[in-house]
Amino acid sequence: MSFWFYSFLASFTSYFNLMKQLLFIAAFLFSVSVSAQNKYSYTLDLKNVVRDKVSVDLIVPELAGKEAIFSFAKAIPGSYAQKDYGRFIENLIAFDKNGVKLKIVKLNNNQYQINNANQLRRISYEVNDTWDEKHKNFIFQPGGSNIEAGKNFVLNNYAFCGYFENQTNIPFEISIQKPANLFAATHLTVKIKSPEEDFVTAKNFFTLSDNPIMYAVPDTTSFMVGKSKINVAVASATGKVKSTQIAEFLKPMSKALEKFFNGLPVDSYQFLYFFEDPEKALINREKEEGGYGALEHNYSSLYYLPEIGYETQLKTMVNEVSSHEFLHILTPLNLHSEEIESFDFTNPKMSKHLWLYEGVTEYFANLVQLQNGLLTEKEFFKNMNDKINQSEEYGNFSMTEMSTHVMEDSFQKKYNSVYNKGALIAFFLDLAIREKTEGKSDLKTAITDLVKKYGPNKPFRDESLFGEIVAVTHPEIKVFIDEHISGNKPLPLAEYFNKVGYEYLKEKEQAAFYVGQLGLKYDEAAGNFVFTGVKENKLDIKEDDIFVKVDEISVTTANLEEVWEKYFNMNITHPELAVLVKRNGSEKLLKGTLNTGHFSTKNYLGPVPNKTDQQTKNLNQLKAQN
Numbered sequence: 001m002s003f004w005f006y007s008f009l010a011s012f013t014s015y016f017n018l019m020k021q022l023l024f025i026a027a028f029l030f031s032v033s034v035s036a037q038n039k040y041s042y043t044l045d046l047k048n049v050v051r052d053k054v055s056v057d058l059i060v061p062e063l064a065g066k067e068a069i070f071s072f073a074k075a076i077p078g079s080y081a082q083k084d085y086g087r088f089i090e091n092l093i094a095f096d097k098n099g100v101k102l103k104i105v106k107l108n109n110n111q112y113q114i115n116n117a118n119q120l121r122r123i124s125y126e127v128n129d130t131w132d133e134k135h136k137n138f139i140f141q142p143g144g145s146n147i148e149a150g151k152n153f154v155l156n157n158y159a160f161c162g163y164f165e166n167q168t169n170i171p172f173e174i175s176i177q178k179p180a181n182l183f184a185a186t187h188l189t190v191k192i193k194s195p196e197e198d199f200v201t202a203k204n205f206f207t208l209s210d211n212p213i214m215y216a217v218p219d220t221t222s223f224m225v226g227k228s229k230i231n232v233a234v235a236s237a238t239g240k241v242k243s244t245q246i247a248e249f250l251k252p253m254s255k256a257l258e259k260f261f262n263g264l265p266v267d268s269y270q271f272l273y274f275f276e277d278p279e280k281a282l283i284n285r286e287k288e289e290g291g292y293g294a295l296e297h298n299y300s301s302l303y304y305l306p307e308i309g310y311e312t313q314l315k316t317m318v319n320e321v322s323s324h325e326f327l328h329i330l331t332p333l334n335l336h337s338e339e340i341e342s343f344d345f346t347n348p349k350m351s352k353h354l355w356l357y358e359g360v361t362e363y364f365a366n367l368v369q370l371q372n373g374l375l376t377e378k379e380f381f382k383n384m385n386d387k388i389n390q391s392e393e394y395g396n397f398s399m400t401e402m403s404t405h406v407m408e409d410s411f412q413k414k415y416n417s418v419y420n421k422g423a424l425i426a427f428f429l430d431l432a433i434r435e436k437t438e439g440k441s442d443l444k445t446a447i448t449d450l451v452k453k454y455g456p457n458k459p460f461r462d463e464s465l466f467g468e469i470v471a472v473t474h475p476e477i478k479v480f481i482d483e484h485i486s487g488n489k490p491l492p493l494a495e496y497f498n499k500v501g502y503e504y505l506k507e508k509e510q511a512a513f514y515v516g517q518l519g520l521k522y523d524e525a526a527g528n529f530v531f532t533g534v535k536e537n538k539l540d541i542k543e544d545d546i547f548v549k550v551d552e553i554s555v556t557t558a559n560l561e562e563v564w565e566k567y568f569n570m571n572i573t574h575p576e577l578a579v580l581v582k583r584n585g586s587e588k589l590l591k592g593t594l595n596t597g598h599f600s601t602k603n604y605l606g607p608v609p610n611k612t613d614q615q616t617k618n619l620n621q622l623k624a625q626n
Contacts, residue, residue, distance in 0.1 A: 038061050038062050038170055038171075039061055039170055039171040039172065039173060040058060040059075040060070040061055040161070040163070040170070040171070040172045040173065041058065041059035041173050041175075042056065042057070042058050042160075042161055042172065042173065042174040042175070043056070043057040043058075043174070043175045043176075043177065044056055044155075044160060044174060044175070044176045044177065045057075045177045046153050046176060046177060046178040046179065046182075046215065047177045047178060047179055047196065048177075049147060049149035049150075052128070052129065052132060052147055052149070053090065053126040053127060053128055053147070054126065054127045054129075054147055054153075054160065055124070055125075055126055056124065056125055056126070056127055056160060056161070057122065057123075057124045058122065058123040058124070058161075058162075059121065059122055060120055060121065060122065060123060060164070061164070061167060061170055063117045063118060063120055063164065064118065065117060065118060066115065066116055066117060066118060067113060067114065067115055067117055068113075068114050068117035068120065068164055068165075069107070069111055069112070069113055069114075069164065069165040070092075070094075070111070070112045070114055070123065070162050070163070070164055071086075071110055071111045071112075071162055071163055071164070071165055071345070071346050072084075072085045072086035072089060072110045072111075072158070072162045073085045073110070073158040073159075073209070073345040073346075074086075074109075074110050074345060074346055074347070074348065075345065075348040075407065076143060076156075076158055076209060076343075076345065077206075077209070077210070077332075077340055077343045078143075078295055078296050078297070078328075078332075079140065079143045079295060080350065080354065080403075080406045080407070080412075080415055081406070081407065081412055081415070082137075082407055083137075083139055083143065084109040084110055084137070085110065085130075085139075085158055085159050086108075086109045086110030086111065086162075087109050088127055088128040088129070088130060088145070088159065089125050089126070089127060089128075089162075090125065090126045090127075090128065091124075091125055091126050092104065092106075092112060092123065092124070092125035093123070093124050093125070094112075094114045094120055094122070094123050095120075095121055095122045095123070095124075096116070096119040096120060096121050097119070097121040102114055102115060102116050102117075102119065102120060103115040103116070110346070111346070123162075127145070127147075127159065127160050128147075129144070129145045129146050129147035129154075129159075130144030130145050130146075130159060131144055131145065131146045131147075131154070132146075132147070140291065140293065140295070140304075141154075141274075141291075141293075141304035142293060142294050142295035142302045142303060142304050143156060143295050144156060144159060145159040145160065146274070150179055150181075150182075151216070151217075152182075152214075152215065152216045152235050152274070153178075153182070153213075153214070153215040153216075154212065154214050154215075154274060154302070155212060155213040155214070155215070156209075156212045156302070157174075157202075157208045157209055157211070157212065157213070158205075158208075158209040158345065161174070161205075161208060163205045163345070165346065168204060168205035168206065168345070169204045169205070169206075170204065171201065171202065171203055171204070172201065172202045172203075172204070172205065172207075172208045173199070173200070173201050174199070174200040174201075174202075174208075175193075175197060175198075175199055176197065176198040176199070176200060176213075177196060177197055178196060178197070178198060178215060179196070180195035180196050181217060182215040182216060182217065183215065183216065183217070183218040183220070183233075184198050184200075184213050184214075184215055185213070185214045185215075185216070185220060185231070185233030185270060185272055186200075186211055186212065186213040186214070186270065186272075186300070187211045187268070187269075187270045187297075187299040187300045188200050188201070188202060188207075188208075188211045188213065189201060190213075200213070205345070206343065209345070210297045210298050210299075211297060211299065211300060212272060212297065212300065212302045214233060214235060214272045214274065214302070216233070216234075216235035217235075219233065219234045219235070219236070219242060219243045220232060220233045220234075220243050221243040221244050221246070221247040222247075223247055223251060223254075225251075225254040225255055225257075225258050225264060226258050226263055226264060227263070227264075227267070228258070228264040228266055228267060228268060228269065229267065229268040229269075230247075230250065230254055230268070230269055230271070231268065231269070231270045231271065232246050232247045232250065232271045232273070233270065233271070233272050233273065234246055234273045234275065235273070235274045235275070236275040236307060237274075237275060237276050237277040237280070237307060238277055238307060240275070240307040240309060241273075241275040241307050241308075241314070243273075245311075245314075246271070246273060246318060249314075249315045249318045249319055249322075250271065250318070250319075250322060252372070252374060253319050253322065253323050253326075253369070253374060254326070255372075256368050256369065256371070256372035256374060257323070257326055257327065257368060259372065259625060260364070260368045260371070260372075260444075260625070261330070264329070265329055265330075265333075265334060266299055266329055266333075268299065269299055269300065269326065269329070270299065270300035270301075271300070271301060271303070271322060271326075272300060272301065272302045272303065273303045273305065273318075274302075274303065274304050274305070275305055275306065275307045276304060276305070276306055276307065277307060278306040278307055278308070292304060292305050292306060293305075293321065294321050294322070294324075294325045295325075296324075296325045296328035297328075298328075298329065298333045298456075299329075301322070301325035301326065301328070303321060303322070303325075305317060305318070305321070309522065309524035310522045310524070310557060311557060312557040312558060312560070312561075319369070319374065320365070323365040323368065323369060324361055324362055324365040327361045327364050327365050327368070328357075328361055330361070330364070330447065330451065331356055331357055331360065331361060331447065331451075332357050333456055334451045334454070334455055334456050335356075335447065335450055335451050335454055335455075335460070336351075336357070336454075336459055336460070337351040337353060337459050337460055337461070337462045337465070338459040338460070338461060338462065339351040339462060340459065341459035342459075348407065350403060350404055350405070350406050350407060351403060351404075351462055352400040352401075352403045352404045352462055353400070353403060353462065353465060354399065354402070354403035354406065354415075354418045354422065355399040355400070355403065355418060355422045355425055355426070355485055356465070357418075358418035358419060358422055359399075359418050359419070359421070359422020359423050359425055359426045360422070360426040360443070360447065362418075362419050362422060362423040362426070363422075363423040363424075363426035363427050363430070363443075364426070364444070366380055366383050366384075366423070367380075367430075367444075367622075370622075370623055371623060371624065371625040372625065377619075377623065381502060381605060381607075384423075384424065384427065384497075384605065385603065385605040386420075387419075387420035387421070387423050387424055388420075388424065388493065388504075388603045388605070389602070389603050390416075390419075390420040391417055391420040391421035391424065392603075394414045394416075394417040394421065396488045396489070396490050397414060397488050398485075398486060398487060398488045399417075399418075399421070399422065399425065399485050399486075400485060400486050402414050402415070402417070403418075421491070424491055424493075425484060425485060425491065426443060427496075428480070428484070428491060428492075428496045429443055429477070429480060429481075429485075430442055430443035430444075430622075431496055431499050431500070431618070431622075432476075432477060432480050432496075433446060433473045433474065433477060434618070434621065434622075435499065435618075436473070436474035436476050436477060437473065437474055439621055441472075441473055441474075442626070444626070445472075445626075446469055446472050446473050449472045450468060450469070450472065453468075466478070466481050466485075466486070469481070497605060498608075498615070499615065499618050500615060500618045500619040500622060501607060501608050501611035501612070501615035501616060501618070501619050502605055502606065502607055502608065503604070503605070503606055503607070503608050504603070504604070504605050505603075505604040506602075506603065506604075507600055507601065507602055507603075507604065508600070508601045508604035509598055509599070509600045509601075510572055510598065510599060510600075510601065511572060511596065511597075511598055512570065512571055512572050512596075512597055512598060512599045513571045513572070513574060513575050513594040513595065513596055513597075514538075514571070514594055514595040514596075514597060515537050515538055515539055515541070515568055515571075515577065515594055515595075516535065516536055516537025516538055516539075516541075516595070517533070517534070517535040517536070517537065518531050518532070518533060518534040518535070518537055518541055518568075519531070519532050519533040519534075520532065520547060520560075520564065526546075528546050528547070529546070529547045529555060529560060530544055530545070530546055530547070531543065531544065531545045531546075531547060531581070532544070538592040538593065538594050538595060539577060539579055539590040539591070539592045540590055540592070541579065541581065541590060542581075542583060544583075545581040545582070545583050545588075546581055546582040546583075547579070547581060548580040548581055548582055548587065549579070549580035550563060550567050550577060550578070550579050550580075551567070551574070551577065551578055552578075570599075571594070574594070575593060575594055575596065576591070576592065576593050576594065577591070577592065577594060578590070578591045579591075
């Protein structure tokens with residue numbers, strides 16, 4: 001078009017007028033090129049880390065007006081607490097196109113007012129990581145950032161990149177200068193421009209925030225589940241845990257979830273794991289500086305877990321946490337409210353449905369493992385029993401009220417209830433739907449129906465969800481919702497567990513048999529279990545005896561927990577024991593009659609001796625994959 005314009009002028013104007021027009025065109029093209037900077041162009045320097053800080057440079061998008069507010073996230077989706085990531089920003093400076101500093105005013109922890117914003121061209125600042133900083137309101141590690149020069153960088157991008165108010169829905173481009181030996185694991189598209197530069201793009205701030213990046217020495221494994229590619233990246237503090245090992249844990253669970261979903265609803269998914277040295281992690285936990293766990297994203301999840309040499313325990317931990325996070329691709333990815341769809345990072349408005357996003361997800365994480373043999377019936381109900389005990393500390397309250405006000409201190413204290421009370425609510429709601437519909441529907445079917453109606457790009461109205469659940473299930477489900485989700489009526493534990501043939505008692509006393517006071521530890525180097533903390537006992541077990549057999553049952557990593565509970569921790573059936581130990585290289589068979597006594601179980605949950613036909617039917621339906 002511009003060439004045609006040039007030819008036209010050459011034919012019908014004087015040379016003088018032509019030059020004026022060419023100058024105009026040049027000015028016009030320059031104006032277009034400037035206005036085309038309707039994006040954020042970031043540079044992060046991970047190569048030259050000084051004082052454990054990363055330098056950030058931003059070429060700003062086009063701004064109108066004389067003042068602009070540059071912000072960092074106050075809160076983030078999936079983590080329901082005030083974070084104030086602006087606390088970790090230092091030496092923020094604004095420049096015009098000539099490199100002259102512009103006046104800025106820090107308004108609060110997260111916001112800067114920049115004067116003469118129509119002249120603003122560039123912003124620079126430094127970022128502290130959240131993992132190492134000692135401060136109040138420590139940010140849970142999976143929602144924070146790690147800067148370990150030359151070794152590891154955990155980039156939750158909202159901790160590094162700011163945004164201008166009302167300009168979060170434009171593209172972000174990030175040039176990441178990094179050590180050549182580190183690899184970027186993320187769901188974002190990464191263009192490798194050179195061994196020391198990656199180029200990352202995101203269509204808007206939400207997408208950027210929803211996709212963390214972990215830089216580490218490459219340790220990745222991928223596998224296919226149906227048509228979906230599962231990617232596993234591991235950074236292990238001392239190299240104890242490997243991605244191949246974790247991938248083998250995840251394969252059965254991923255296949256179970258594919259079956260649960262009838263095909264995974266994503267083309268690919270990233271599991272990003274950071275395994276911390278347990279000694280360092282223990283110090284952090286004692287100082288109340290975070291803890292183990294994970295944070296979900298739509299196409300990935302980020303984990304902060306301890307390195308564990310005892311593989312059975314490592315596998316249990318990984319599957320338990322990972323199944324929960326992976327299931328978030330159901331909700332909130334495919335079923336969420338307007339508050340999540342249009343999340344306000346500066347002044348967030350909370351949805352009332354945390355019971356759905358976290359409680360239903362936690363229940364389904366247990367249910368899918370039960371239905372696919374990854375959890376036994378006993379393990380499933382033990383998990384439910386644990387959730388009863390955990391939920392007691394929070395008392396009775398409205399889950400929707402807590403969810404709506406979760407950013408407030410008094411309600412924030414109840415947030416963790418979504419993982420225990422929320423899961424119990426989901427379990428009982430599932431049983432109620434099955435009962436009222438005579439087995440024709442269940443909670444999974446109801447959620448799946450709503451996913452078909454809404455999906456990832458169509459949010460529901462917060463106020464309408466309960467009516468929609470009732471509409472796809474049964475009118476009487478409204479009573480359960482009104483009493484136990486919107487209302488604060490205690491959950492009828494005995495009534496609902498009885499439906500599947502389990503007895504719940506607030507307290508139960510039982511006869512028991514005791515060896516004495518002793519404990520057990522795992523010797524990683526030798527690969528065996530050693531008695532520790534030993535005091536007087538009926539079998540004459542000594543400190544550092546190696547546990548070999550009990551009643552002719554060889555002790556292995558696979559059966560240890562079951563053996564320990566049955567014969568030592570809660571022995572109600574064996575008044576006498578024969579334990580084979582290895583002491584100073586020689587095996588010794590220790591026999592004895594145990595002490596007798598009683599123990600009281602708080603919140604007892606166990607199978608009834610003789611289930612009715614209906615209880616058996618209900619339990620079998622629960623365990624069956626539909």
